[in-house]
Amino acid sequence: MYLAFRDMLFARNRFALMGMVLGLMSILIVIISGLTSGLVHDGVSGLKALDAKAIAFETGTETDSAFTRSEVALTDANKLSDATPLGLTIVNAKNQNNTPVDLTLMGVVPGSFIAPEGLPKIQPRTDGQATSTPHDVILSENLQEDGVAIGDVITLDRVGTTLNVVGFTEDQRTFGHVAMAYVPIDVWQEVHAGARAGEAARPEAYEKASVIVSQSADIPADTGLDVRTLKESFDSSPGYAAETLTLMMIQWFLYIIAALVTGAFFLVWTIQRAGDIAVMRAMGATKGFLLKDSMGQAVIILVLSIVVGSIIATFMGFGLENTGMPYLVELTPVLIGALTLFISGLIGAFVAVLRVTRTNPLNALGENR
Numbered sequence: 001m002y003l004a005f006r007d008m009l010f011a012r013n014r015f016a017l018m019g020m021v022l023g024l025m026s027i028l029i030v031i032i033s034g035l036t037s038g039l040v041h042d043g044v045s046g047l048k049a050l051d052a053k054a055i056a057f058e059t060g061t062e063t064d065s066a067f068t069r070s071e072v073a074l075t076d077a078n079k080l081s082d083a084t085p086l087g088l089t090i091v092n093a094k095n096q097n098n099t100p101v102d103l104t105l106m107g108v109v110p111g112s113f114i115a116p117e118g119l120p121k122i123q124p125r126t127d128g129q130a131t132s133t134p135h136d137v138i139l140s141e142n143l144q145e146d147g148v149a150i151g152d153v154i155t156l157d158r159v160g161t162t163l164n165v166v167g168f169t170e171d172q173r174t175f176g177h178v179a180m181a182y183v184p185i186d187v188w189q190e191v192h193a194g195a196r197a198g199e200a201a202r203p204e205a206y207e208k209a210s211v212i213v214s215q216s217a218d219i220p221a222d223t224g225l226d227v228r229t230l231k232e233s234f235d236s237s238p239g240y241a242a243e244t245l246t247l248m249m250i251q252w253f254l255y256i257i258a259a260l261v262t263g264a265f266f267l268v269w270t271i272q273r274a275g276d277i278a279v280m281r282a283m284g285a286t287k288g289f290l291l292k293d294s295m296g297q298a299v300i301i302l303v304l305s306i307v308v309g310s311i312i313a314t315f316m317g318f319g320l321e322n323t324g325m326p327y328l329v330e331l332t333p334v335l336i337g338a339l340t341l342f343i344s345g346l347i348g349a350f351v352a353v354l355r356v357t358r359t360n361p362l363n364a365l366g367e368n369r
Helices: 004-009 011-047 076-078 143-148 186-193 203-207 230-236 240-272 276-283 287-320 331-358 361-365
Strands: 053-058 082-095 098-110 134-140 153-156 163-167 178-184 212-213 224-229
Touching: 011 230, 011 331, 053 230, 076 082, 076 212, 076 331, 082 240, 098 186, 098 240, 143 163, 143 186, 153 212, 178 186, 186 203, 224 230, 240 287, 240 331, 276 287, 287 331
Parallel strands: 098 178, 134 163
Antiparallel strands: 053 212, 053 224, 082 098, 082 153, 082 212, 134 178, 153 163
């Protein structure tokens, strides 16, 4: 590595420029990984909070927006172990100050493993009459930043149903970038059926939910439902697949560009020092020694550039988390992005510096001059 360090010291401006380019690319990759994590968290954080292993949809429901298209019977919960029904509807609403509030209305059975504490118990209902269960709602904590507070009254558009805010979750819970609102499932059933405030829904509406949520990974084969793992169900969140695929494509293009840029730099650098390499070969340097020397330069510049760039981007990310941008700093995506960038750059450099193994030492003795 002695010659590698001497070369880098001699051409320090060139290597510094190359390191700056790689550092900027690592910053961009880390920022994009933070955006990806933020979008995922903002899109499916509510689903992650379900603490479930599997979600059962109506058979034949398309993956796209399956949560809002699926309709299952409450009794289907008996077909799975440790399961409970869940209703899900995206609604528009206003608070008492006439401020618009978009909500993902979550109908849950109070006391079940997916229901937050504080919801009222479901009251017995008389046929033909609306439910007497209190219309209390627990909201995602991020709505507090929008000025919503305990005691507020939220009125749902179209049906006029009012919900009394009695609490907030301890963390952000969103679905498709819309904050979640937990209500007793019979309240959700009336809203989902389109019953106006104070009116009863059609009788069959009180027997329906959107999906069945299970804490068990052991799913019988004959449920008659479309059972998916929790992670597979993320694709049914609006925009989830399109957003993540777009950002992943950008990342992979950056990895390819990093390989090309690094390879081009070391290819030009190898050509410029072809005479020196030939002399070293004539003096007895082996191909392995020259290859190790050249790859050592690549490893040094890649490691330094990526580490510095990743650190800078991580601290930038902490600042972006406090903005309205859906950004989340997570260690694992940062490490994976940095490692992938290092590997792609190393591949590009390796292909380029293979040229040193094909150098003819006779060139140094003037045979072809």
